[in-house]
Amino acid sequence: MVRWLNKYRGFIIGLVVTCILIAMLAAIDFIRIDQSEVAENLILFTFWWLIISLPFHFSGYLKKKKKTVLGFVGLVSILILTLWLDSYLNIPDNPVSIFLIITFWMGLLYLLSPSFFLKYKVYILTLYILLFSYWTYVRLFSDSFEHYEKFEKGFALTLLVVPIPFFLALWVYEQWKWLKSLQADKTAAELALLKSQVNPHFFFNTLNNLYSLTVRHSDEAPKVILKLSDMMRYTIYEGKKSFVPVSEEIEYLNNYIELHKIRYYKTVDISFHHQTGEGETVAPLLFIILLENAFKHGVESLADGAYINMRLTSEDGALHFIIENNFDPAHKSDVPGIGLENLKRRLDLIYPDNHNLDITRQENIFKVELSIGTP
Template identity: 50%
Template sequence: MVEYIKKYRAFLIALIIVPIFYMLDYFGVILIPNDDPLEVILITLFWWLAIALPIHNYNYLKRQGATILKVIVLIILFSVALGIDILMDMPDNPVTFILLMGFWIGVVYLLVPAFIKKYWKLIALIYIPLFIYFLYLRLFSGDLETYLEIKEDFPFYIFFLPIPILFFLWVFEQWKWFQNLKSEKSQAELAMLQAQMNPHFFFNTLNNLYALTIKNSEKAPEVILKLSDMMRYTIYEGKKDFVTIGEEIAYLNNYIELHKIRYKKDVDILFHYDVDTHLKIKPLLFIILLENAFKHGVESWSKSNAYIHIYLTYTDNFVQFEIENNFDGTHTNNGGIGLENLKRRLQLVFGKNYALLINTTLNTYKVTLKIPPHA
C-alpha cells in the first residue's frame, strides 16, 4: 500500500487545486457556481488531472529529450488556439475547438502513450461522433442565434462525461499492473525459497558414497541410484507447479533409505501412508520437516531408541502430513531456517488455506501439516 501511494503521490499533491479554487473564489478572481455542482466537479477533475499527470510523469519527461520538443509543440498549439479565439471573438469557435481538442489529445498521448495505443478505438468511438455532432450544431443548425438557443437546452457536459470513465479505466489498468507486480514478486520469492534445499545432505551422502566405493561395498550402486533420483526430482520435478503424491512419497523414501545407509545406529523409522497417490500437491513441502526430524532428532539423540514416525493421510479434503521424532532435551529443536522457509512458502502458495501445527514436549517434537490438493 505504501509503494502504491508513493507511485501516485502526484495525484495527492494535485488535490491542492481544491483549496486554490476556493481561495480564488473568495478574492473574486473566479466565480464558483453554487447551482451547478456537476460543472464544478468536472472542471475540478479536469484541472486536477492537468496538474497531476505532468508531475506523475516528471522523470519520464526529464529523461526524454524528444518529449520536451513535443511539449513545446503542444504549448505552441495551445497558444495558437487561444490567439485565434481572441482574434476571431466568436462563441464556440470551431477552429479553436479543433485546435484545443488536438492539444488535449496530444497531452494525454504524451503522458500515457501505452494507454492511448491500447484504447484508441474506444476513445475514437466515443469522441468522433460527439465532435461531428458539435460541428453539425455549430455550422449547420442555422445562424449563431439559433445555435446559442440550442446550446441553452443541449447538455454540453456530455463532452466531459467520458473523461472520468476513461480515467477510471486507466486506474483499473494501473491496479492490474500493481497486482501483476505483486504476483511476479511472490512467484520470484517462491522460486528462491523452493531452491533453498539443504545442500549438506547431498555433500554428506557423497562423502558416504566415497567411503563405500573405497570399500567396494555392494551398497554403492544403490546409493548412486537413489541420490541420482533425488537430484533429478529436486532439480526438475521441484520446478513444477504440482506433482503426484506418489512421486513425493518416492522422493521421501529415497531420502529415508539414504539416511539408513548413513547411520550406524538403529533408528525406528515408520512411514505409513493411506492416500490416493494420484492426488496432486505442491512439491518439496514435506522434505523440510523430514530433514529437521533427522537433523534435530536422530543426530542429537545419543541413546539407542531414536525414532521418526510419519503418517500421510487424506481427510476432510486436506492432505495431512504428520511427523513425530524424539530429540535430546538439551538441544533446541525449533526447526531453524528450514522451518521459516517452509512457513513463508506456505503463506505464498496457500494464503490462509493451510494448517501447520507444532507440538513440543521435553523429548518429543511433532509437526502436523495440512494442505489442500490441486483441484
C-alpha cells in the first residue's frame, strides 16, 4: 500500500490541491458550478486534476530540468500577460501585444531546440525585426488609420506568424539531415566490421607453409614472403578505401591463387580469365569472399580432380564476375554461409538496388554469378 501511495503521490496531492482550489474559487464566486451538469463537471474536474497533478508527479524530473521549467513558466506568463493586455486595453493590433507574441514564439523555439535557435539566431532575429519594423511603420506612420484598416483582418498576426511554418520546416530538415548522418555513420561502421571479418585463416595457413619452406631452405620462400606482404598491405590499407581500381583487385586475387597453389600437394585446376576497362573501380575485398569459399568448401573437400573457374569482365560500366567450382557433397562445413551473408550485406550497403547475386548448386557443382553496376 505504501509503495502504491509513493508511486501515485503526485496525483493524490494534485487531487487535494484541485479540490481546495475549486472550493476557494466557488466561495468567492469566481466560478459557478451547475450541479445538474454532472458529466460536464466530472470531465472538467478530471481535466484540471490531471493538469495540476503533472508538476507534482514529475517533480523529480522537473528539479533536474529547472532551467527548462523556469523558461516554460516565463513563456506562459508572457502569454497570459499578452491575453490580459489585449482584453484590458482593447486596442486593435496592440504593438505591445505583437511584440510579446514574437517574444513568446522565439522563446518557445529556443526551449524546443536550443541548438537550432542558436545556430540560426541571426536569421530569426533579423527576419522578425524587419517584419516588426514594417508592421510598426504601417500601423503607426501610415497616412491614416483608415489606410491601415484596408489591410486584411489579422494582418499583424499573419505577417508575424508566417515565419513559424518556415522555421518549423527548417527544423524538420535539420533533424532529417542529422538522422541521415547517423545512418551514414552506422553504415560506415558496419562496413568496417564486415571488412574486418574477411577470413584470416588464410594468412595463418600461409605463414605455417612459409615456415615449412624456410626450414627446407626452399627457393619458393622469398616469393611467398613477397606475395604475402603484398596481400597483407592490400588488405590493411586498400581494404579501408571505399573503392579501388579493378586491376588491383585482380592482382590481389592472382596472389591469393598463387599462394594457395603452394599450399597444396595435389593438382588443382584453376583458371582466371579477366577483361576489364581502364579506370574502372569496385569495392575492395568483394570477390575474395567467393574465391575463399571455392577453396574452403570445394578444393579442400576433394582428394583430387578439384577445379575453380573464374571470369571477370566489364560491359557498359557494369562488372560481371562468375566463379564455378566442384565439391564433395558429403563434406560438411562447420560454419556454412557466413562469407556469403557477409557479401550480401556489403552489396546491400554499397550497391543498393544496383547489383545481382545469383547462386546455384547442382549436384557437386557450385556456381556464383555477381553483377555490379555503378554505385
